[in-house]
Amino acid sequence: MxxxxxxxxxxxxxxxxxxxxxxxxxxxxxxxxxxxxxxxxxxxxxxxxxxxxxxxxxxxxxxxxxxxxxxxxxxxxxxxxxQQLEMVRVECIARGYLTGLGLKEYEKDGTVSGLALPPGLSEASRLPEPIFTPTTKADVGHDEFITYDDVVSQLGAELSEQLRDKTLEIYRRGAEVALQKGIIIADTKIEFGLDKEGQLILADEVLTPDSSRFWYADRWQPGGQQEALDKQFVRDWSSTLTDWDRTYPGPEIPADVVAQTRARYVEAYEKLTGRRWS
Missing domain, CATH: 3.30.200.20 (Phosphorylase Kinase; domain 1)
Incomplete structure (x- = not known):
């Protein structure tokens, strides 16, 4: 191996x-x-x-x-x-709600990835329709927002259209299924690759608490931070640390935060799949 x-x-x-x-x-x-x-x-x-x-x-x-x-x-x-794939060098992100880096970008200039959004939106607002907000795929450092036109320049019109349309279709279908199980998928990141014939293939992970933001549907209240079923719990804990500058090495996670984070991942799995985690 x-x-x-x-x-x-x-x-x-x-x-x-x-x-x-x-x-x-x-x-x-x-x-x-x-x-x-x-x-x-x-x-x-x-x-x-x-x-x-x-x-x-x-x-x-x-x-x-x-x-x-x-x-x-x-x-x-x-x-x-x-299977072996040629991975697409763009982060394909779909957003149905305004939060995270998308919220910061909107607050700065009213757009996300070059897409103009209605004025007056607040944190956790539901968007009029899901949007495709690609970013760079950085090996080192942070990903940066790019526009759809940037994707076309990098990958060509045909592949870019496939990426946008499939990202949004996967998000819409996933969000619909999850909502029936009591979970809002606020946004998600999707990885794609091309096989030897050039066919687009869904890869890596999909619609997990690591690649998506999961919120309790019955507790959703626009205007502030939502109670999450994903790794946001760890982000929230780490943001309270005054002695960590968000660079390597990171801090040890306390046992209670570990236990509560695991419980959220298990709850998300069980709610979505209907299966018990053993």
Whole structure:
């Protein structure tokens, strides 16, 4: 097994057949810094929820998974065997609500990724319709907002249109399913790749508490921060620290924050899938 790449949360390996193995860890990152404390079961929760979503979205776009069971025993539950792809070098983000970096961009000039939004929106406002807000895909440092025209310049009109349309379709379908389960998906980041024939393939993770913002639907109240079922809980805790400048190395996470974060990931998984986490 050849180790190819280590990301913030996942490691990528190649076996002798040329298949890839994507292995999710229990690490958690905030502000692009991987913290030294892990969240138990997080890697398995992300992997299993992604697999559930891949099934739900099978009619929208093919995905990269070859097998969720044909993996080394030590990685059972947290790894998938997947096909080799040429990954698209743009972060594809769909937003249905105004929050996070999108809110900051709107407050600055009334737009997000070059898209003008109505005046008077506040934090957690529902947008008139979901929007595609791509960003750069930085190996080092922070991603930056780009416009759809920037994507076209980088990738061409045909692929850019596919990316925009599929990102929004995945978000809309996912948001509709989640809302029926009591969860608002405020926004989400989606990864795509191209196979050897040039076909667009859904890759990495999809609609998880790491790649999306999940809010309780019955507690949603525009005008302020929402109660979240994602890693926002860790972000909120870290933002209270006065002795951390958001650079490496990050602080250890207290045991109670670890436990409450894990509980949120489990609750999101159980609400969405209808399955008990054991």
């Amino acid at each position: 050849k180790h190819l790449y280590s990301g913030k949360i996942r490691d990528l390996y190649e076996d002798h057949n040329g298949d890839l193995l994507l292995v999710a860890s229990d690490k958690v990152s905030v502000y692009d810094v991987v913290l030294p404390t892990s969240i138990p079961d997080k890697g398995k929760l992300l992997t299993q929820l992604s697999l559930w979503w891949f099934d739900q979205l099978a009619g929208v776009l093919p995905n990269h998974v070859l097998s969720a069971t044909d993996v080394p025993p030590e990685w059972t539950g947290r790894a998938v065997r997947c």
